[in-house]
Structures are given as structure tokens and as C-alpha cells.
Amino acid sequence: MRTQRSTIDETVRVFHEQFGNQGDLHCGWSPGRVNLIGEYTDLNNGFVLPMAIDLGICVVARLRAKPGMTVYASKYQQSVDLSLAVAEYTDMPSWAHYVAGVAVLSQESGCEFSGFDIVVNGNLPIGGGVSSSAALCVATALAIQSATGWDLEPLATAQLCQVVEHRFAGVKCGIMDQMACRMGKADSALFIDCASYESKSVPIAPGHVELLVVDSGVPRSLHASEYNSRGNECEMAMQAIQSAGFIVENLRAVTPEMLEQAGPTMADRLLRRARHVVTENLRVLSALHALDLGRFDKLGQLMYQSHESLRDDFNVSVGELDHIVASAKDCDGVLGARLTGAGFGGNAIVMTRKGASEDVERSIRSSFAKRFDRIPQTHRVGHSNEAQGYSLNA
Numbered sequence: 001m002r003t004q005r006s007t008i009d010e011t012v013r014v015f016h017e018q019f020g021n022q023g024d025l026h027c028g029w030s031p032g033r034v035n036l037i038g039e040y041t042d043l044n045n046g047f048v049l050p051m052a053i054d055l056g057i058c059v060v061a062r063l064r065a066k067p068g069m070t071v072y073a074s075k076y077q078q079s080v081d082l083s084l085a086v087a088e089y090t091d092m093p094s095w096a097h098y099v100a101g102v103a104v105l106s107q108e109s110g111c112e113f114s115g116f117d118i119v120v121n122g123n124l125p126i127g128g129g130v131s132s133s134a135a136l137c138v139a140t141a142l143a144i145q146s147a148t149g150w151d152l153e154p155l156a157t158a159q160l161c162q163v164v165e166h167r168f169a170g171v172k173c174g175i176m177d178q179m180a181c182r183m184g185k186a187d188s189a190l191f192i193d194c195a196s197y198e199s200k201s202v203p204i205a206p207g208h209v210e211l212l213v214v215d216s217g218v219p220r221s222l223h224a225s226e227y228n229s230r231g232n233e234c235e236m237a238m239q240a241i242q243s244a245g246f247i248v249e250n251l252r253a254v255t256p257e258m259l260e261q262a263g264p265t266m267a268d269r270l271l272r273r274a275r276h277v278v279t280e281n282l283r284v285l286s287a288l289h290a291l292d293l294g295r296f297d298k299l300g301q302l303m304y305q306s307h308e309s310l311r312d313d314f315n316v317s318v319g320e321l322d323h324i325v326a327s328a329k330d331c332d333g334v335l336g337a338r339l340t341g342a343g344f345g346g347n348a349i350v351m352t353r354k355g356a357s358e359d360v361e362r363s364i365r366s367s368f369a370k371r372f373d374r375i376p377q378t379h380r381v382g383h384s385n386e387a388q389g390y391s392l393n394a
């Protein structure tokens with residue numbers, strides 16, 4: 001796997017090839033993230049515990065006088081011309097929506113520029129639950145901010161990137177991914193209270209555990225509609241709980257006792273959706289406590305429970321992810337495993353004891369290959385390089 005440094009160097013080289021080597025170049029780097037625990041809780045004003053990782057997206061940008069943007073994506077060897085006058089773009093590759101969206105929203109929020117030449121590159125797996133789209137938005141935002149001198153707070157940058165998902169990709173996501181990518185610190189998970197947007201870094205000293213990301217290889221083609229439908233179901237579950245007589249504004253405020261009382265009045269599907277969110281919030285708080293005590297074994301147990309809840313109550317897992325988690329559980333040295341991100345395919349994370357991840361990786365790959373007749377992509381991920389935007393000429 002290429003490192004951050006070599007990825008940035010390569011992006012600059014591609015930029016020179018595509019656009020020549022005059023002018024000041026600016027770089028935006030954003031890590032991807034894994035979510036240790038707290039899935040679909042951000043949508044319900046709850047708690048999450050993601051962690052930025054050492055794989056990410058790099059954007060190299062140069063201001064230009066000609067209005068609009070020319071964006072080249074190294075991975076797809078594809079170039080797109082964008083007019084920033086058109087706010088909603090339909091006819092373009094999906095990755096380009098994110099770059100266009102960040103540029104348009106930055107301008108709408110007061111950032112002044114006429115146009116950009118941009119190259120997008122990265123070493124982060126794309127479209128698999130490690131926040132490639134949020135990382136692309138954050139990296140684009142930071143490159144634009146560095147080039148224009150427009151200063152936007154990290155939280156406001158994360159919020160701008162969230163609106164890009166809503167408006168330009170049609171995914172009504174929460175704030176977790178964008179905050180994790182923009183604000184995640186090295187050697188730490190980021191605990192976020194999604195009601196207040198308050199966050200705190202939770203140190204995870206390197207040397208205690210290792211993390212493995214395993215890609216199920218299942219494409220998430222219906223991701224936006226399935227994802228949004230889970231959000232709607234949470235809303236309906238909350239209304240059902242209100243109809244049962246409880247004064248609550250979101251599922252964050254619902255306790256297991258309330259759910260027990262309201263349960264018999266609710267449709268089974270809505271009860272299960274609510275039960276996932278209510279129990280998942282409690283698991284995040286327990287995970288935080290476990291980390292405080294250095295109890296990674298306890299965190300691991302909570303990860304397994306989270307996966308079961310996502311599989312049985314929230315129904316966002318698939319057979320391939322279940323298989324990865326089950327085969328991880330059979331390996332020596334594994335502390336916990338679960339699907340990470342929105343599900344419907346994408347990746348699982350496996351947390352192992354220090355020194356165990358290489359053997360675990362081998363054995364999960366071989367078990368998966370026996371069952372599904374193909375070898376899954378795996379990545380042993382390290383702790384993050386933080387998001388940054390800077391001039392490459394300085």
C-alpha cells in the first residue's frame with residue numbers, strides 16, 4: 001500500500017502531466033475512517049466512536065482565472081470539466097459530484113475564486129464504508145481553503161461536506177464521517193456527541209491492538225435509497241414512541257424501559273430499528289468506558305454485539321460481512337469484529353491483539369475464498385495522519 005508521502009508525490013507528478021508545472025499548487029489530504037462502534041446513531045442525535053486511519057485521499061489544486069474547474073481523477077484516468085454556475089449536477093461521474101459540490105458550497109458560503117485545475121488521487125479503498133466520499137470532500141475543501149486563504153473552522157468544514165452529501169449525492173447522512181475525517185487526531189478515536197457536535201479525542205496508544213479492514217466486495221448499488229430508508233424508519237419509530245405517550249424528540253432520548261413499554265404498540269420492524277439505535281448508543285458509552293480502562297477485550301465484545309444488532313435488528317448486513325465476522329471470531333488473537341459504516345456490503349473491521357493481525361488476515365482470506373470463491377481485499381490499517389491543507393510551494 002502506498003504511503004501518504006508517496007501518494008502526494010504521485011499526485012503532484014500527475015498534476016504536472018495533466019496541467020503543466022506553472023503556478024502555485026495546494027494540497028488537501030484527508031484520512032478515511034473506520035467506525036469502532038456507533039452505527040446509525042449519528043442520524044438520531046446519538047454517540048459515535050470513529051477513528052481516522054492512515055489511508056486517505058489527496059487533492060492537488062491550482063487556482064486559475066478561467067471560470068469553472070477541470071478535475072482529473074487518477075484512479076479512473078478520467079477528466080471532467082465543471083461549470084460552477086450550475087448548482088445541481090446530474091450528468092457526471094459520481095466522484096465528480098463531491099468535488100463540484102464542495103466548490104459550489106464554498107463559493108456560496110463566501111469563498112472567492114474563479115476556477116481551479118484539480119487532480120484527485122488516494123490510497124483509500126473507494127465506496128466500501130471507510131468514508132472515501134467524506135475524505136474526498138474534506139481533501140477538496142482543504143485544498144480550496146489553502147489556495148484561497150478562506151479560513152473555515154474544522155467543524156464548519158465538516159458540516160459543509162455533510163451538506164454536499166445531502167445536496168449533491170442524495171445521501172441524507174449524519175455528521176460522523178465528515179467530523180472523523182476532518183477532526184480525527186493521530187493515535188486516537190474521536191468520540192462525538194451528534195446532538196451538540198461536541199467531540200473529544202480518545203487516545204488509543206499504538207502497540208495495544210491492530211486493526212484489519214476486510215472488504216466484502218459486495219457493491220453498494222442501492223446504498224443511497226437503502227440508507228435514506230433507514231433514516232425514515234428511525235423517524236417513524238420515534239413517532240410511534242411519541243404516540244405511545246412518551247415526550248421524546250429523537251431516538252437518543254429513548255431509554256430501554258420506554259421501548260419496552262412502547263414496543264407492543266409498534267410495528268415489529270420499527271421496534272427493531274429503534275432497539276438497535278437505543279442499544280447501540282449504550283454500547284458506545286460502554287466502549288468509551290472500556291477504552292478509559294484499557295479494556296480492549298470489552299470493546300471487542302461490544303463490537304460483536306453491535307454487529308449482531310446491525311444484522312438482526314437494523315438489517316444492514318449481508319452474508320459476506322457476517323461470514324467475515326464469524327470467521328474472525330474463530331481466530332486466535334481476535335478481540336472483536338463488526339461491519340463498519342453503512343453496511344449493505346462494504347467493509348468489516350477486525351480488532352486483534354498486537355502482533356496477531358497478519359495471521360488473522362491470512363485465515364480470514366482463506367475462509368472467505370473457500371466460501372465465496374474469491375479472495376477479499378484486506379488492509380491492515382494504522383492510526384491516522386490528520387487532515388491538512390497546505391501550499392506545496394512554501
Ligand code: GLA
Binds near residue numbers: 038174175
Ligand atoms: C454512513 C454515513 C454516516 C453514518 C453511517 C452509519 O457512513 O455517512 O453518517 O450514518 O453510515 O453509521
